[in-house]
Amino acid sequence: MGNALLQYATVLVLSIFVGIEVVSKVPSILHTPLMSGSNAIHGVIIVGSMLVLGTAATTTTEILGFIAVILATLNVVGGFVVTDRMLQMFKSKAPVRKAKSDEESK
Amino acid sequence: MSRGTLIDLLYLFSATTFLLAFKGLGSPKHARLGNAVAAFGMLVAIVATFFHESASGQGLRHVGLILLAMFIGVIVAVPTARFVKMTAMPQLVAIFNGVGGGAAALVSITEFIHLQGSHPATYVVLEVLLGVLIGTVSFSGSAIAFAKLQELMTGRPVTYPGQQIINGIFGLGALALIIIILVSSSTALLWILLAVALVLGVIFVLPIGGADVPVLISLLNSFTGLAVAASGFTLGNNLLIVAGTLVGASGILLTRMMSKAMGRSLANVLFSAFGSVVSASGDSSRPDGQTVRSGTPEDIGVLLSYANKVVIIPGYGLAVAQAQHVLRELAEELESKGVEVFYAIHPVAGRMPGHMNVLLAEANVPYEKLIEMDEANQELTTADVALVVGANDTVNPAAKNDPSSPIYGMPIINAGDAENVVFLKRSMRPGFAGIENDLLFDPKTVLLFGDAKDTLTKLLAAVKAS
Numbered sequence: 001m002g003n004a005l006l007q008y009a010t011v012l013v014l015s016i017f018v019g020i021e022v023v024s025k026v027p028s029i030l031h032t033p034l035m036s037g038s039n040a041i042h043g044v045i046i047v048g049s050m051l052v053l054g055t056a057a058t059t060t061t062e063i064l065g066f067i068a069v070i071l072a073t074l075n076v077v078g079g080f081v082v083t084d085r086m087l088q089m090f091k092s093k094a095p096v097r098k099a100k101s102d103e104e105s106k
Numbered sequence: 107m108s109r110g111t112l113i114d115l116l117y118l119f120s121a122t123t124f125l126l127a128f129k130g131l132g133s134p135k136h137a138r139l140g141n142a143v144a145a146f147g148m149l150v151a152i153v154a155t156f157f158h159e160s161a162s163g164q165g166l167r168h169v170g171l172i173l174l175a176m177f178i179g180v181i182v183a184v185p186t187a188r189f190v191k192m193t194a195m196p197q198l199v200a201i202f203n204g205v206g207g208g209a210a211a212l213v214s215i216t217e218f219i220h221l222q223g224s225h226p227a228t229y230v231v232l233e234v235l236l237g238v239l240i241g242t243v244s245f246s247g248s249a250i251a252f253a254k255l256q257e258l259m260t261g262r263p264v265t266y267p268g269q270q271i272i273n274g275i276f277g278l279g280a281l282a283l284i285i286i287i288l289v290s291s292s293t294a295l296l297w298i299l300l301a302v303a304l305v306l307g308v309i310f311v312l313p314i315g316g317a318d319v320p321v322l323i324s325l326l327n328s329f330t331g332l333a334v335a336a337s338g339f340t341l342g343n344n345l346l347i348v349a350g351t352l353v354g355a356s357g358i359l360l361t362r363m364m365s366k367a368m369g370r371s372l373a374n375v376l377f378s379a380f381g382s383v384v385s386a387s388g389d390s391s392r393p394d395g396q397t398v399r400s401g402t403p404e405d406i407g408v409l410l411s412y413a414n415k416v417v418i419i420p421g422y423g424l425a426v427a428q429a430q431h432v433l434r435e436l437a438e439e440l441e442s443k444g445v446e447v448f449y450a451i452h453p454v455a456g457r458m459p460g461h462m463n464v465l466l467a468e469a470n471v472p473y474e475k476l477i478e479m480d481e482a483n484q485e486l487t488t489a490d491v492a493l494v495v496g497a498n499d500t501v502n503p504a505a506k507n508d509p510s511s512p513i514y515g516m517p518i519i520n521a522g523d524a525e526n527v528v529f530l531k532r533s534m535r536p537g538f539a540g541i542e543n544d545l546l547f548d549p550k551t552v553l554l555f556g557d558a559k560d561t562l563t564k565l566l567a568a569v570k571a572s
């Protein structure tokens with residue numbers, strides 16, 4: 001057990017508090033996009049998958065790493081696209097309508 | 107500056123964008139931008155990883171394979187995410203969460219194989235094993251959650267005698283295996299742990315009823331985050347630790363907020379096999395002789411047209427029938443006749459918190475017309491008509507009056523407070539939670555049976571004519 005572990009543990013503990021703090025302010029109507037958005041963010045496992053495949057030395061680890069990268073890519077890309085699609089619905093309607101009527105009046 | 111430092115700095119940048127995304131989600135205005143920022147941060151992290159160098163100065167190998175795997179992932183994920191119907195959103199989140207958990211588990215397994223023979227410290231093996239266990243449970247649990255939501259299997263709780271004991275045995279068995287592997291560091295046992303974790307995910311989710319699955323997905327989402335954080339420890343990667351922990355911690359809080367919105371504790375959601383006693387008789391009369399009153403679209407059209415205030419209570423049935431647009435037209439028609447119209451949104455309407463808001467926003471319903479439960483209940487005391495479209499459990503008075511009901515304690519929208527109650531329902535079948543609704547038998551309630559889109563279209567015509 002060295003300094004590295006201690007440093008990771010520090011990061012872990014601080015992240016827990018930040019995670020709780022940041023989410024406690026999200027209004028309930030945004031809970032679904034929030035779930036979906038955090039779903040995309042844990043897709044960061046793609047970095048881990050790349051490192052694993054990129055350092056694989058045997059066929060077994062190559063295959064496992066390859067599948068991991070595919071799955072992680074699905075997670076990242078799917079997660080962000082779905083979240084974006086959900087949030088697209090939340091764009092405020094009023095300015096859009098105004099812009100339209102402006103165009104019509106021209 | 108060394109290459110490693112630069113990569114770490116870029117990772118720090120990515121972690122910051124993830125935090126900004128969470129912060130952006132605090133308001134509908136910045137949410138989309140926040141998501142885009144996080145996606146950019148993710149891209150930066152991925153590009154930076156391509157320049158990774160091991161301690162011995164060796165660059166990343168198999169770059170071609172990595173790109174190929176990514177290409178496969180992208181061509182599957184983008185069309186799926188873009189073109190699946192909005193109503194199927196919960197399933198999509200479940201499946202994308204599941205694959206993330208699977209990836210985390212695979213990373214941990216691969217690391218375990220790497221570590222073989224190098225006599226790693228105990229805590230390293232522990233991190234790896236936790237990554238395998240949590241990631242795998244999230245993977246198989248999400249798969250079952252997906253099957254339930256997609257109705258590939260029954261949405262009702264699956265129970266069998268001794269269920270909790272069996273689940274307990276598997277849970278403890280997994281922990282025991284971890285301890286044995288820590289002592290013996292045997293690869294063979296790792297595969298057994300993997301199998302146990304797969305089964306554990308399945309049997310953990312089976313007894314959870316369809317209505318509770320969203321809470322479960324949120325919990326599994328949090329699990330995947332923790333599995334990612336565990337992989338971060340193993341790989342010595344701060345970005346994975348930060349992002350995984352953020353998701354893990356926020357996911358647990360979100361899960362609690364969601365179960366609270368249903369008036370139940372998380373333990374109750376997970377372990378009570380809610381709604382397993384179902385009386386899905388499909389009858390319109392009950393043993394005590396009470397019957398329901400069904401109306402014609404014309405009657406109800408008149409009732410709505412001459413009301414002062416109408417509160418619409420949409421539920422999942424609306425979404426299933428894809429009737430959001432017709433409903434909005436009906437509301438606009440009523441407003442043009444001077445009727446005050448609100449949409450009362452129960453926190454768990456649809457199948458996820460906020461799901462109904464998304465669906466209505468998609469149909470261009472103005473944001474300010476959507477009111478939350480507390481405000482809705484005030485409006486209902488002075489409303490002439492409560493129009494319940496494809497909702498059931500969220501207006502079931504049993505939640506307030508019947509302590510023996512499984513949904514007792516869940517906050518509901520008091521549709522019964524309105525002068526008249528109109529139910530648009532597909533059939534007499536009970537709602538997702540599988541519980542009878544007394545409000546249907548109330549003398550002031552009128553029912554209109556049929557697919558929500560059909561009945562709403564007829565209602566719209568009737569309102570226009572009257």
